[in-house]
Amino acid sequence: MSDHHDVFTERESQVRSYCRSFPHVLSTAVGSLLYDGEGNEYIDFLAGAGSLNYGHNDPDMKAALMEYIAGDGITHGLDLHTEAKARFLTTLQEFILAPRGMDYRVMFTGPTGTNAVEAALKLARKVTGRSNVIAFTNAFHGGSAGALAATGNQHHRMTGQGLHGVTRMPYDGYNGDGVDTSEMLAKMLADPSSGVDAPAAIILEVVQGEGGLNQASPAWLRRIASLAAEYGAKLIIDDIQAGCGRTGTFFSFEEMGVDPDMVVLSKSLSGFGLPMSILLIRPKLDEWLPGEHNGTFRGNAHAFVTAEVALRKFWATADFSETVSRRSARVRECLLELSKQIPGSRVKGRGMMQGLDVLDEQTSAAIRRTCVQNGLLIEAAGPHDEVIKVMAPLTTDDAVLERGLAILSAAVAEHVAEVRTLALAG
Ligand SMILES: Cc1ncc(COP(=O)(O)O)c(C=O)c1O
Numbered sequence: 001m002s003d004h005h006d007v008f009t010e011r012e013s014q015v016r017s018y019c020r021s022f023p024h025v026l027s028t029a030v031g032s033l034l035y036d037g038e039g040n041e042y043i044d045f046l047a048g049a050g051s052l053n054y055g056h057n058d059p060d061m062k063a064a065l066m067e068y069i070a071g072d073g074i075t076h077g078l079d080l081h082t083e084a085k086a087r088f089l090t091t092l093q094e095f096i097l098a099p100r101g102m103d104y105r106v107m108f109t110g111p112t113g114t115n116a117v118e119a120a121l122k123l124a125r126k127v128t129g130r131s132n133v134i135a136f137t138n139a140f141h142g143g144s145a146g147a148l149a150a151t152g153n154q155h156h157r158m159t160g161q162g163l164h165g166v167t168r169m170p171y172d173g174y175n176g177d178g179v180d181t182s183e184m185l186a187k188m189l190a191d192p193s194s195g196v197d198a199p200a201a202i203i204l205e206v207v208q209g210e211g212g213l214n215q216a217s218p219a220w221l222r223r224i225a226s227l228a229a230e231y232g233a234k235l236i237i238d239d240i241q242a243g244c245g246r247t248g249t250f251f252s253f254e255e256m257g258v259d260p261d262m263v264v265l266s267k268s269l270s271g272f273g274l275p276m277s278i279l280l281i282r283p284k285l286d287e288w289l290p291g292e293h294n295g296t297f298r299g300n301a302h303a304f305v306t307a308e309v310a311l312r313k314f315w316a317t318a319d320f321s322e323t324v325s326r327r328s329a330r331v332r333e334c335l336l337e338l339s340k341q342i343p344g345s346r347v348k349g350r351g352m353m354q355g356l357d358v359l360d361e362q363t364s365a366a367i368r369r370t371c372v373q374n375g376l377l378i379e380a381a382g383p384h385d386e387v388i389k390v391m392a393p394l395t396t397d398d399a400v401l402e403r404g405l406a407i408l409s410a411a412v413a414e415h416v417a418e419v420r421t422l423a424l425a426g
Pocket residue numbers: 049111112113114115117140141142143205209210238239240241242266267
């Protein structure tokens with residue numbers, strides 16, 4: 001362990017989190033590999049919680065950024081027009097929105113995902129004149145008050161935060177396979193005595209990244225979209241984690257037959273791990289007054305530069321999507337195999353956003369601990385961290401993916417063997 005280690009325990013706030021399960025002091029990273037100061041290599045199955053879909057230090061993005069900085073390109077410009085922003089907007093239109101027949105205005109919010117969620121909720125409340133928002137069980141929308149109110153997880157919500165303005169509804173599958181939770185929402189919205197006020201918005205993730213890799217079926221999603229339309233609520237899809245190719249298509253809801261009023265993007269949008277968030281707004285809803293959702297860091301010029309490269313490099317053809325689908329199938333095959341070894345466990349999620357629900361916190365922690373000891377950075381999701389989450393960069397080459405999956409498989413085998421030994425001893 002490097003000499004720097006004490007400075008973190010002595011000086012950094014207790015709020016630090018990911019570093020608790022992965023204490024190594026990292027120094028460099030390329031693609032899907034991380035290195036500490038002593039040159040030890042780690043495989044990255046965390047990918048900045050979905051911020052590094054194209055891996056670390058993509059050479060083309062790096063070259064473009066270095067050239068931009070070397071040429072004294074604007075770094076900070078508030079929301080002034082810059083050439084970098086113009087190029088980003090044009091590229092987003094050309095490679096993402098136009099080919100999908102989408103017509104959205106692009107709002108640059110503060111750089112974090114949670115700030116973009118705040119903007120979406122504020123705009124929905126403004127245009128509808130309503131305050132209630134429907135959000136779902138196990139949702140994660142961010143850590144600032146408005147987004148946190150829409151978040152399910154008790155640990156993040158904390159107590160005594162005075163969060164309000166959200167009605168919680170069961171997500172798809174929450175009440176078991178046989179129960180269609182959209183029907184419950186339909187009934188409550190139709191019933192003037194249900195206690196649910198007419199909503200300004202319905203906000204959801206199509207795959208719940210932090211909430212345990214629960215996924216919405218196309219039929220459920222379409223029903224929610226039609227309820228939103230019927231009751232005058234704006235449908236907001238939070239694609240912060242599931243978007244930018246994570247599920248195989250650029251947006252998580254593509255080919256599911258819904259047309260959201262707003263879409264929130266962040267994390268891998270810059271392609272390079274640089275902070276940038278946007279809110280896509282159906283043009284007729286763009287009722288903002290100038291500066292109404294203000295902020296110093298709206299739009300990040302360096303992120304514009306790398307995002308432009310990312311969109312051109314990975315989304316000009318269907319090749320990248322096809323490669324992601326092929327890799328996702330391999331991840332699924334491996335996880336299905338592992339699920340046979342742990343009774344009751346199951347594979348969750350889709351695309352490169354899949355995981356193994358091992359049912360409890362202890363099993364998940366034990367397996368992940370062994371992974372970390374063997375050089376694999378991997379995290380968990382779900383209300384009890386019970387889902388071991390495989391979030392490798394989408395660009396992870398086959399050999400590295402296999403090495404990572406082999407470490408995970410060996411950790412599962414080790415855990416199963418330990419449980420067996422304990423059972424025999426007991
Ligand atoms: C779906 C979703 N929404 C919102 C957020 C919040 O984004 P940020 O952490 O950048 O504020 C996250 C972060 O994990 C997320 O996964």
